[in-house]
Amino acid sequence: MDNPTDTALRQDTSVEAGRALRAGAEPSQALDPKSPVARFNADRPLAMDAGVDLAPFQIAYQTAGRLNAAHSNAVLICHALTGDQHFAHPHPVTKKPGWWETLVGPGKPIDTDRYFVICSNVVGSCMGSTGPASIDPRTGRAYGLDFPLVTIRDMVRAQAMLLDHLGIPDLFLCIGGSMGGMQVLQWASLYPERVFAAMPIATGARHSAQNIAFHEVGRQAIMADLAWENGRYLEAGTRPSKGLGVARMGAHITYLSEPALHRKFGRRFQGGSAPTFSFNADFQIESYLRHQGLSFVERFDANAYLYLTRAMDYFDLAADHGGVLANAFRGTRTRFCVISFTSDWLFPTADSRAIVHALNAAAAPVAFVEVESDKGHDAFLLDEPAMFSAARGFIDAAARARGL
Amino acid sequence: MDNPTDTALRQDTSVEAGRALRAGAEPSQALDPKSPVARFNADRPLAMDAGVDLAPFQIAYQTAGRLNAAHSNAVLICHALTGDQHFAHPHPVTKKPGWWETLVGPGKPIDTDRYFVICSNVVGSCMGSTGPASIDPRTGRAYGLDFPLVTIRDMVRAQAMLLDHLGIPDLFLCIGGSMGGMQVLQWASLYPERVFAAMPIATGARHSAQNIAFHEVGRQAIMADLAWENGRYLEAGTRPSKGLGVARMGAHITYLSEPALHRKFGRRFQGGSAPTFSFNADFQIESYLRHQGLSFVERFDANAYLYLTRAMDYFDLAADHGGVLANAFRGTRTRFCVISFTSDWLFPTADSRAIVHALNAAAAPVAFVEVESDKGHDAFLLDEPAMFSAARGFIDAAARARGL
Known part of the structure; x- marks a missing residue:
């Protein structure tokens, strides 16, 4: 499946990484200063929901695979609460395998021989992207609680800026579990024209009491x-x-x-x-x-x-759309695959069904798979063959539809 | 229902309370020094599962109603983890009503016009019974972590000593929810001849992982x-x-x-x-x-x-009986009523069913009621008419069987 013309971005990302490092890695307390970073200065601040324009800020990321000539094979993986960008590479602190190596790699459902896969550390986190442990340029010391409150939408806005920076107009696939799934839903709602296919897994359109x-x-x-x-x-x-x-x-x-x-x-x-x-x-x-x-x-x-x-906690996609979740997806052309796990009591299947019903009401194409598993919420990170086969089927079909 | 001959214990408890106070209320950090206490000295230590003979120790308690002449109408209420003896009287610290006034009182399912009701603070707690905040006589300072680990069986042994002290040979009814229900099961297993009827509510025969x-x-x-x-x-x-x-x-x-x-x-x-x-x-x-x-x-x-x-955590009644829960109840003549609540995920109905199956295997008479409620585990403390009517029916029938 390797496309001999897909060389552009392997070089491009190296350049990016080099550029960011030359610009000076942020003097932060971040726990991973070694990922490539995209740095945004005062001319391109992050307009945050808290009413603050964050600048400068940086987004640390990792990639796997190659961007094709048409820049049409990009996959964005959104990580969960305590996850990070090390989805397919050993973690720099723990030395453990990448957190989604089960799903992503050569020949795997997210096939790095076919797709260019990106995962960025969310803004507000601590693995190289700007967050409360970063240096506040106004004071020269760590932000601490002076850092503005971050929303899921802010994370997605920052990811969109990263894609712009990488020259990626739109995503073939946006996928993630838990807080990553919230980002997927937010992506599909905020930038529907930039998401061809979306897989929110083990997540909800709002956080329960x-x-x-x-x-x-x-x-x-x-x-x-x-x-x-x-x-x-x-x-x-x-x-x-x-x-x-x-x-x-x-x-x-x-x-x-x-x-x-x-x-x-x-x-x-x-x-x-x-x-x-x-x-x-x-x-x-x-x-x-x-x-x-x-x-x-x-x-x-x-x-x-x-x-x-x-x-x-703040995430509530329906509340952002007049209390009607379907309004978050009106007119969308994104195709969805929603996955839940029977024993997940943090984001129970009912939460996924609410998403599916809203997508139905918005006339969006949606597949829904409830995977039988006793592994609870973390099943999305584990060896779950039924999830893998659902992902493979959905992604392969989406790739055919996109002509990949 | 008031029995004009039921005067013995009203006097008796006053005497006991006075005697305990004269002997000197324990100089502890206990949060309720005002309940009557039964004090046990070195001649009657508490033989604890941890291998320690605890002495001296005291048990603080409260009562309601009167013991009849035959001493056959005693009800022991076993409180939950953070409960105490103030089941039918305002709490001395919070001033709130007794925690089970919904269930216990004149004309209520546990009718204080008919029954003599006792509730004692469990050993290891802090409302007047000896626990880690009590003074260690060996050192003159609070036990702290020098206090021996307490088991549910230790609590029950101490309650049995309290009953001896109060001149009560056996219980008409032993009832409690959650940790109180564990004590009820332990009572029925350890002293079957002293328990006529038992109501374990919202509990399990062991604590889950x-x-x-x-x-x-x-x-x-x-x-x-x-x-x-x-x-x-x-x-x-x-x-x-x-x-x-x-x-x-x-x-x-x-x-x-x-x-x-x-x-x-x-x-x-x-x-x-x-x-x-x-x-x-x-x-x-x-x-x-x-x-x-x-x-x-x-x-x-x-x-x-x-x-x-x-x-x-340590409670595991089956493990104490060769791994077979039914063995905990072999030959029992106690009649049981087991109650669970549909939305209780701490002690789900499956835990109650395991108790019922064991009682069935031990050929014990047992009724089982699963109450439909969305209130979760705490439903046993709340206004649950279906629980009240189940309790009333079971207790009234048991009273007729006992000739009360």
Whole structure:
């Protein structure tokens, strides 16, 4: 499937990366200064929903595959809350494989032999894109809570600016799960003419009261940590690792399912069959959760966690369109494939059905697949053959329709 | 229904209360030193599962109604994790009505004109019964984490000693929800000859991996608070209020249901229709949760929260009986009524069904009612007419069978 003329962007991205680095990597506390970045100065600020024009700002990204001569084979992957641009490359901090290598690669449903795949770190995050850990040019110190609140729409606007920067007029496919799925929906609504096909996975058109509640507990856990220093921990030389770890532990439960937890851990004790009558991590599930908390704080910024959870809470696509979700998609020519998982209780299938019903009402072409899985919300990141085959079928058909 | 001969215990409890107070109320940090207490000295220690003989210790309790001449009309109410003995009287700290006044009172399903109703603060808690905030006689300071780990069985053993102390040979009814329901099951298993009828509500015969996980997050939130001082906050003059508040916020979500949260709060903003683009409590659900956290820390001890969550985690009645839950009830003559709620995802109906199946296998008489409710786990504390009518029917029939 390799197109011998698809060489333009391999060079182009190298140039871009070089240009950004020559312009000076942002002197931020970002946890990944090594991705290529697109830098936007005061002449091209990010017009944010909070009413602020953010400038300068930068977007860190990674790519795989090659852009074809017609620039018509671009796929944008939108990452989830604690995800990043390392979808198909080892993570620079954890050294683990890219988070979506199961789905993306040569011969895989998102075939890097056919498509040029981009994933950018969302604005407000901490892996190279501008966020609360970045230096505020007005003060010379980290923004902290002076960073403007970010919305899903702001993330999408920044991604659109990145595409402009890369010379990509429109996307063959926009795909993502969870918060990434919110971005996909926002893309299809905000820039319908730039999205040929869209796959929102394990997501919703708005965040539920229960999900807001879980996020608020995580935020309070971070803010309760004295080392958070009212958001000024970078200058104070501290890190609210305990609070961020607790937030991650709590959130992690919501990414799994009761049946999966029972299958994987049950009530099994660590290294024995009896309780130790202590507050040690007696149960395997406790040890697992503590590990999740500890490893997370090594790769994530606490303030970024506050900002991105808030962005998800604020997301309500229907509210942005007079209370009618279908209005978000009127006249769209984008083709959709919506995927949910039976055991996902964070974004249950009902949330996906609401999207599908709205797309039906907007007369948009839409396929809907509910994947039987006990793996909970995180199923979209895992080895789910039914998701892969649904994705392959939808993407292959879309490629034929686009003449790729 | 008032029995003119039922005067014995009204006097008796006064005497007991006076005796306990004369013996000196325990010099503890307990949040309610005013309930009657039964005090047990070194000659009657509590033999705990952790291998410790706890002595001295005391159990604080409250009663309503009168014990009849035959001492055959006693009802033991077992409270939940953060509950206490104030089931039918205003709470001494919050001034709110007793937590089960909906179910207990003159003419109510647990009719205080007919039954003598007792509720004791569980050992390990903080409302007058001995727990980690009590003074360790060996050191003269609060136990803190030197207090032995408490189990549900320890709680029940202490309650049995209280009944001995009050001259009550056996219970007409043992009833409770959540952790209270665990105690009911433990009572029926440990002292079958002392339980005529048992009503475990919204509970399980073991704590699930997911429930252990949520508890562990709460414990880590407390322990992450520097003011926790490794459990020695009472001497340090601090309180881990932030950590305990976060723990409560997270737990509180699990007591409700997504439909109830949506119905009560939805995505409504505080005092307006637009987001403030801040980390203030923008959404009503956030404000509600913060209030839950703040009010909880005024009435509860952080270490007691650690101990009682741990007791629930350790509870596994089948594991105590060779892995077969039915073995916990072999030969029982107790009659059971098991109640669950459709929207309870902390102790889902499947947990109650497992209890019912085990009781069936043990040939025990058992009724099972699944109450349709969107109120989640906390439904057992709320106005649920279907629960009340099930309780009334079961209790009235049991009273006839006992000749009350």
